[in-house]
Amino acid sequence: MRQADLAITFAKHSGRNTWREYAPELSRDVDTRLALRAELQKALDHNHFVMHYQPIINGHTGRIMGAEALIRWPHPERGFISPAVFVPLAEETGLIHALSHWVLEAACRDLRWLQSQAVVDFPFVINISPLHFQRPDFTQEVQDMLARYQLTPKNVEIELTEGLFLNNVQETIDKLKHLQSLGLKISIDDFGTGYSSLRYLKNLPIDKIKIDRSFVQEIVSDRNDAAISKAIIGLAHHLNLRVVAEGVETPAQYWYLKRNFCDEFQGYLFSRPEPVDKWAQRLQVTGGIVALPTQEDNIDHERTLLLLDDEENILKALHRLLRRDGYKIFHARTSQEAFDILAVHPIRVILSDQRLQETTGTEFFAKVKNLYPDTVRIILSGYSDLKSVTEAINHGAIYKFLTKPWDEADLRQELAQAFKVAVRR
Template sequence: MNTPRTSFHGVALPESQRDILGMIATNHPLDDILAAICLMLDAQDPDTRCSILLTDAQGKHLLNGAAPGLPPEYSRAIHGMLIGPQEGTCGTAAFRRELVVTEDIARDPSWERFRGLALGHNLRSCWSLPLFSHQGCVLGTFALYQNRANRPSEAQLQRLTCAAQLAAIAIRHERDGQCLEASEQRFRSLFTYNPNPVFALDLAGNIQSVNPAGLKLKPHTAIDFIGHHFSHLVLEEDLERVSQHFSAARAGAPQRFEARVLDESGKLLTMDISNLPIMVNGEIVGVFGIARDISEQKHYERQLSFNASHDRLTGLLNRVSLEDRLILDCHISRRRKRRLAVMCIDLDGFKSINDSIGHYFGDQVLIEVAQRMTRQVRPGDTIVRMGGDEFIVLLPDLLRDEDVVPVAERLMASIARPYCIQGIDLHVSASVGITLSDGHIEQPMQLIQQADMAMYKAKQQGRNNFQWYTSDLNQRVCEHASLRNDLQKAIETQSFKLHYQPQIEARTGRVVGIEALLRWAHPEKGFISPAVFIPVAEDSGQIIPLSLWVLDTACAQLRQLGEQGITGISMAVNISPMHFQRGQFVQCVQAALEKHGLRGEQLELEITESLLLHNAEQAIDTLHRLKALGVRIALDDFGTGFSSLSYLKRLPIDKIKIDRSFIQEIATDHHDAAITQGIISMAHHLSLTVVAEGVETASQVDFLRGSRCDIFQGYYFAKPMPYAEIEAFLSQPASHP
């Protein structure tokens, strides 16, 4: 079917739905409506292609309804598909009367007949929902195809369900309309047997006859209807409009409209009413009123509209509705010359609830959070759930900027109160970002971005606080984003280098190890310190591929040193806490060793005390598994963290590295000297080797050697150097003082 593509790009889902419901209400051709629904969903996801198939008259085959995004050859091939248990995704969905998900067409046995054709058109996965009539009969199927093997996300399932419901409404509406048209042609027989109420009215609007279905609108017999004006059936608020439609039909123009009536039990019904002129010998002598109860459909449409604009879990507005509300609030602030506050609220500690005791408890917390927040704001304020545990609060019509402070404090206090879910006390807090405006802003959604920046600042400030958006914060965020993009390019092009710093044995002056240090020379910005880009990589998750590259490169170059006859040294590699906590970390280390033919004892992994802050038991277990490979473990930056010393005796480590902050003034500051001597003594009593970092002067060397420090590392002996230089350095037979 060649249907002109209607652009839905840039149109929010509720507006698209309203357009389609408008097409249904104005009786557009079904083909156009179904194509519009497909295009609406295609526009939401460029990787998605939609297909609507309709059952044939016998209910045994599926025929093309709409598929503007699918190749015509493919659509022609599946036209007439059987409905059965192994007939692709759509045939199976129609047969089983339920959602069917085919993750990979290439491997699904039900796709045997169409697999080659589908794969030839790059269709790899298919998810299909059956469409039902009011009576529960299968009307057809609604399917989403993707060009990769995939399972639908919750959001994709929601879009699929929403679009399928629209398609079912359109098909039902079309078929109901066909029934009404047939009733006009065969009204004599249908008058009696029609399940919908049918009234024959004279030109004054008095009821002349009524069918059995119409009698159910009011109790007793036809006597209660005959001779009475139709106005006693219609709700008073709708009477004027209904009378206008009656007058138009009496003048010869068929009418179709909706009106509300009360049934015999007093229940309010919404009726789809057709007024048709009664022609006798070419003269209009009355009007037929044919009513169809669409109360359930209207309720469903209202629910559909509500669900499109509201969060199903909490009942709050969702992010789809945010922009319209924000634009309205900006207009209010401009008109009244008041202030608008936008708050971005993110829950602290919520993820641990989901991870530890399950999403049910997390959902219950979110529901109560929404209720508590609603009680703390004014009726005209807006709360939006953006998704997950993030909320936006819009406070228009503020007299002063500081008026937002008590609201933020109330919200934070209400959120911080304990939550008792099935007898379990749960606790969360809130990090809040605030931005203010007078409403004069070209792009109101920028306020959301500003509040989000401020919220992240609140997270960085220790959580459970609120922070204000400032222009310099925006600059820092932009710089952060730019650096993150540059970092990704550097990862993809492997633009990093490893430099190596020797580790010198204090007793012999011999090099016993080298530490791999990551370096990044940006093509435009020059050398960028690891202290700048490593936190960005940790925050974005880019540290994982970066850490894997460092591990692989360090092992490869240690093997190269061995091939040059340089042996007897270990390679120290710093480990990211995020990478360490990943489930496959030990396997990654083992794979690197095996790939480059290294023994475990040739590799030394440097960890920090921060690994123990989240899940100490899991960290200790991972360390034991690494030790089982023969890998050595060094505790880096010792003395600068906050972990308990009680863990130290349990850690399967080989070395302690004293942080350079204690070494710098060791020869002149008796506090640094005492701390360093204490660390060395404690480590030796625990049978641990001690490495001093940042050794730069002879006086530091003398003090550390006198304190029985085992290994030195610092500029006094050698600076970090690229591979070619470290190879030359290690090839020298000389020892070091």
């Protein structure tokens, strides 16, 4: 009967209206979850969790605008267990209320200690489970915790996920308004990945929206991620909301988002999550300022040229030929390197080989056309697929197609004309 019940449960999780046959691994999965549930209860009882904090940075000044409180479980045998594993388990087993209370108290305690060690003028951002938020006494619990550690509402920012608005929407909005009236800031995490409703968004008493890391990871090369991120930023700003991009790991991601008016940034590019004692050391040294990625100040943005070819000798030969014309020349051997350069620097003209290792020049330019439409794009290749080249030219992805080996005078003349076209765009 137990095995049949497990198979039924698995069938329900597979979408219902189906059937599943019992297999021994189903029991192993259940036994593992039961053991983990017992260990989770033990960790709560004996205070085995720790808190780490990751800064949220102003994209223009580098000033720390907040620090997200992130719970960590250092298991004595399994090492650090991801919150993506134990938080859903806590929600399923009813332990989420105790876990959320622990996080709230630990964050307030650490913030109070940090205030006693260094000057802190930014809030801690605390993630709240929708199940815990819906408790009738949640607002009073927050007020009591702030009073216990002598904190003011401006010291804490509540972060919620979109799933909160699936049920009891008006009740949720009323509670958020009450929290905001007390002086707490409210942000929506992982925006765009859940159950976004623009009808509710216009009425929500919130202060910030966070772009989920899944949209940031390939933002410099994926037109869909780029379009979604830009749409979120534009929508938020029209609603007078600030925007935070999370999961920022490269200068290219930072520059692309900054050029599209993202306000704040969070990710490994600036800092990994750290314990509160290391935070105190950091603040005493830096004064709450983080170094931002820099650009060269002496670049003539009207004369920037990107060369893309997977053969190093070709890149060197082109550089020797074209540097005499006063271009600021960037090199890339893969399309991903090229996208990173495009995200950081305002490139005017791109000269690309057709046959690249991971793609073709025409496929690369088709993406560039959507992400960077003002660039002038030229193929330089000894190989031509007439159909793909013709389609790319017809769709405006390619300005011209030039052949190898090139005539030096002709190539220089074509590039000079391309820059004239770029200036007019």
